[in-house]
């Protein structure tokens with residue numbers, strides 16, 4: 705699962721190991737309840753992220769967050785949110801298996817992504833994330849460092865996205 | 881490509897992230913059964929189809945997911961402003977004065 709899909713000096717594209725992934729919908733005024741259940745203060749501005757160890761939260765919409773955690777913590781997190789549901793209405797959906805994550809790293813990472821992403825990647829802050837499109841497939845794009853991105857892609861779109869990234873990487877390697 | 885400002889994300893983003901959703905500020909009748917067939921037809925199908933400034937719904941479908949409203953000039957395709965769902969249609973004279 706961890707073998708490089710394709711790489712050359714300037715950029716590598718790698719399929720990452722699975723993580724526990726959740727979609728959380730909750731009233732922003734109840735965020736403290738979610739923070740105590742998840743063990744991490746959730747960011748409040750769309751596009752922002754927060755991270756602590758293997759827990760991460762990204763604000764996707766006015767009342768929507770994407771949560772990441774270690775795969776082995778999935779059930780414990782579901783139980784923790786179950787406990788606050790009676791007093792704090794919310795929806796927590798496990799979406800771990802819905803998506804696969806690609807790591808895209810290297811000096812040409814942003815340029816490679818620009819093959820399919822219409823947004824201005826220079827404006828995506830480090831540590832932030834954004835739902836957007838990659839050649840018409842809806843994706844979540846996370847920026848971990850200046851030259852390191854993660855691309856979360858729904859399983860059924862993955863062959864399409866991977867295929868484009870492979871072709872583009874070959875073109876980059878050939879000097880186009 | 882058009883760039884559209886999402887009032888929820890407070891960011892100006894490519895059209896590819898958005899979906900058009902028809903004319904804005906069309907209020908569903910409180911009691912449809914009290915309407916004549918002609919009034920119901922008008923509610924369902926009859927739109928202003930303006931040449932000029934058009935108030936219309938958009939959805940940031942590949943982003944925050946929210947519906948919002950926009951004023952767009954149907955002649956030039958220029959977006960004059962966007963505003964959150966539920967807010968009143970902005971006053972055009974104020975917009976022009978601000979420019």
Ligand SMILES: [Zn+2]
Nearest residue numbers: 886889940944
């Ligand atoms: Zn938005």
